[in-house]
Amino acid sequence: MPKTLIVTNDFPPRQGGIETFVHAMAVRFAPGEVVVYTSAEPGAGAHDAALPFPVVRDRARTLLPTRRVTDRAVDLVRAYDCDAVWFGAAAPLALMAGALRRRAPSVRRIVATTHGHEVWWARTPGTRQALRRIGATVDTVTHLGDYTRRAIAPALGRSAAARMHPLTPGVDPEAFAPRPDATALRTSYGVAPNAPVILCAARLVPRKGQDVLIRALPLVHRSVPKATLLLVGAGPYARRLRRLAAAEGVPHSVIFAGGHPHSALPAFYAASDVFAMPCRTRRAGLEVEGLGIVYLEAAATALPTLTGTSGGAPATTRDGETGYVVDGRDIPTIADRLTHLLTHPELAHAMGRKARSWVRSTRTWNHTHDTLRALLAPAPPC
Structure with missing residues (x-):
C-alpha cells in the first residue's frame, strides 16, 4: 500500500x-x-x-x-x-x-x-x-x-x-447502535421519560430544515402533545431558530443542545425516537445536500428517518421502508409523517430495524x- x-x-x-x-x-x-x-x-x-x-x-x-x-x-x-x-x-x-x-x-x-x-x-x-x-x-x-x-x-x-x-x-455500526437506556441524557436536558423525541443533528443553517421542524411541531402536538424537538448542532441560524420557536408557541418543546464532538452523538441518537432533517435545495439549485452522513448514523442506531429531497439525501432512505422522503418545504406532510411515526411505535421500530440491517450490509x-x-x-x- x-x-x-x-x-x-x-x-x-x-x-x-x-x-x-x-x-x-x-x-x-x-x-x-x-x-x-x-x-x-x-x-x-x-x-x-x-x-x-x-x-x-x-x-x-x-x-x-x-x-x-x-x-x-x-x-x-x-x-x-x-x-x-x-x-x-x-x-x-x-x-x-x-x-x-x-x-x-x-x-x-x-x-x-x-x-x-x-x-x-x-x-x-x-x-x-x-x-x-x-x-x-x-x-x-x-x-x-x-x-x-x-x-x-x-x-x-x-x-x-x-x-x-x-x-x-x-457509518461505524458498532459505535452507532441501539442502546437500551438513554435516561441519563434525556434527564440532563429536561426531557420527560415518556416524551417522544424528534432528533435533528446538523449545523444550524437554513438548508438543513430545522425551521420547518419547528413550524411543524404545533401540528404534531395536536396528536402527540409531549413531542420534543432536540436540535444538536451549532451555526449562524441559532438565534433565528430560537425566535421562531417562541413565535410558534413551542419554546419549551425545542431543546437547543449546541454542538458536540462526533464521539458524543451516538447517545443523542439512542435517546431519540425519530431522526428528521428535511433538507431543501436553495439558491436556485446551487446549495444542495450532497448526501447526509447523519441519516446513515440514525439508521445504524435503528431510528426511522425523515429525509429531505435535496440533492443526494434521498439515497440514504428507502422511502416507506426505513423512513420517509419528504419535500423540505411541505410543513403539513412533514408534520403528518412525524405524527404517524410517533403514534405508531411498532411501525417506527420495524423501520428502524430494517434501516440498521441495510446500513450494516451496504454502508459502513x-x-x-x-x-x-x-x-x-x-x-x-x-
Whole structure:
C-alpha cells in the first residue's frame, strides 16, 4: 500500500459531515501509511496528539491552493516519502494536483473527492473551469452518489468523467447502535421519560430544515402533545431558530443542545425516537445536500428517518421502508409523517430495524475505506 498524504481543510476537531468522512478514512490506514496536512483549528493540539499518525497543521485557518501551500504539500510528500495524495474535498485544494505531479515525481496516484459544494462549482462559469482543471490533473474524481455524479460530471470533461468513481460515506455500526437506556441524557436536558423525541443533528443553517421542524411541531402536538424537538448542532441560524420557536408557541418543546464532538452523538441518537432533517435545495439549485452522513448514523442506531429531497439525501432512505422522503418545504406532510411515526411505535421500530440491517450490509466506513485504498493503489503495469 502506498504512503498517502491527505490534504484537507476538513479535519477534526472542526465539526461537519466532510470532517467525519475524512477522519473516518484517515484512522483506518495503518499508522505508517498516512500523514495529514490540514488547516489550523482551535483545540487541535490535544486532538492530534491522540492520533497514531502525523498531522501537520498550517498556520492558516483555511488552506487555499496558493504557491506557499503547494510548496508545503510538496515538502511533505518528499519528507514522508508519499506516493499517493488524497484531497478530502476536491474544490479548491485539488487545483494543486498539477504542480504536485510536476514537482514530486514520487506521487503516482492522486484522488480528489467531491461533496455537495462542488455541485455549485459545476454550475458556475468560473469555478466550472476550475473543476475541469482538477479533472484533468488527478487520476480519479470521486462522487457521493448518482446525484452528485450527474451534477459534476459535465463540468469535468468527457475523459475525467469517465474516470469518476463512487466513494460513498458510511457509518461505524458498532459505535452507532441501539442502546437500551438513554435516561441519563434525556434527564440532563429536561426531557420527560415518556416524551417522544424528534432528533435533528446538523449545523444550524437554513438548508438543513430545522425551521420547518419547528413550524411543524404545533401540528404534531395536536396528536402527540409531549413531542420534543432536540436540535444538536451549532451555526449562524441559532438565534433565528430560537425566535421562531417562541413565535410558534413551542419554546419549551425545542431543546437547543449546541454542538458536540462526533464521539458524543451516538447517545443523542439512542435517546431519540425519530431522526428528521428535511433538507431543501436553495439558491436556485446551487446549495444542495450532497448526501447526509447523519441519516446513515440514525439508521445504524435503528431510528426511522425523515429525509429531505435535496440533492443526494434521498439515497440514504428507502422511502416507506426505513423512513420517509419528504419535500423540505411541505410543513403539513412533514408534520403528518412525524405524527404517524410517533403514534405508531411498532411501525417506527420495524423501520428502524430494517434501516440498521441495510446500513450494516451496504454502508459502513470499512467498505468505503476499502474502495479508497483501491483507488490510491498504483495502477498495475500494462
